[in-house]
Amino acid sequence: MAGIEKMMENHLLQATQAIEDQLDNEINKLDRMDQDEMEQLREKRLQALKKQAAQKEEWIAQGHGKYFEVPDEKAFFDECKKSKNVVCHFYRDSTFRCKIVDKHLEILAAKHIETKFIKIDAEKCKFLVERLRIVVIPTICLAKDGKTVDYVVGFDDLGGTDEFSTEVLEWRIARADVINYSGDLLHPPGSEDRKKGRSVLGMDRKKNLRGRNDDDDMSDDDDDW
Template sequence: MWVGSKMAGMMEKQLVAATHIIEQQLDAEIEKLDNLDNDDLDAIRRDRLAAMKKRQEKKREWVANGHGHYTELYDEKEFFETTKKSENVVCHFYRDQFMRCKIVDKHLQILAQKHLETKFCKINAEKAPFLTARLKIRILPTISLVKNGKTKDYIVGFSDLGNKDDFTTETMEWRIGQSALLEYEGDLLCPPSAIRNKTGMAKKTIRGGRRGDDSDSDSDY
């Protein structure tokens, strides 16, 4: 009983000490802000304004490159041109016959409008034989995640999305965010709570789905 009371007392002291440190840091930040002179404030405003202007310039560049829309690429040349123009490219390799490809289309259409910083597109795998061979795409749907002209990651079938057809758009957003292909504001360490299940998926770090098997995918390409 005495040991438990002693441990509780130690924990309380540690908590008080940690709280004191946080309060000191906060007080220091407040004092720093209070001591800013007009020149400091003007510099902060200039930096903020410059950052806003740079962001606006990037948005104009993104729009000029077709960002904001989920677009169709009609040949392999167009794919390479797109990955050269845009820093972040999410490209869905599909076939018209596969229902799961249509599910992917629905989610990427929504994300394209939400994330202007990323180019969302799709290409018919049958019309891009060289590209599918080069990227070793064997299962559809496959989403290629390309950053700065280099393929960084793949989402193959739905194995990374909960292994079910009714996953949420937020789940797709989270999975793409893991590869830093869009500006994700949530917790990258675990998927959105809506898709957590009893298999422990929330604790799993997902990378490189292309190498894994996906028995639930529509078809081997």
């Protein structure tokens, strides 16, 4: 046991030293820069910040940064044409789990301004529901470049419980590459699988803890809108 602890301590020291060496190299590189090089670096960073600000303004103009409802199919298609990444919640007023989804998506919309977050009443868009083969409510459609790339159907992928966290839904959406995410895509936040180092890329679609029939049935391959 003592040998293992010593080995872990040595690994930690080596990792810390590597980080310190990298920082020292960056500092030395800055120290060696002359005034012109410093100005070029400053200008480059300024241009990058300006580009980021312009992109943010464009996203906001397209309706990003908020979670809102589209009234019909035409509005749905119009909104999707404007944005590269779209998260759309197909809901029904009589399904209480849709209110749970609303709460989480409202938070994520404000956090992930790079993506548009919308919702649409499934009972008012029968053609779209058939086109996307949506049979369970709630369903979250994840789209990229005008094509559906994934669906979050019910709560099966979110732990099979109504009490899933916003972070877990964020992680699940991120696996479709429609939001910017810096976390571990292999393991959901706080999962035992992460602690044990097991991958969940082939995550089983377990039944809802209260039974699959708890999700409303409205009656997936990629769909091009």
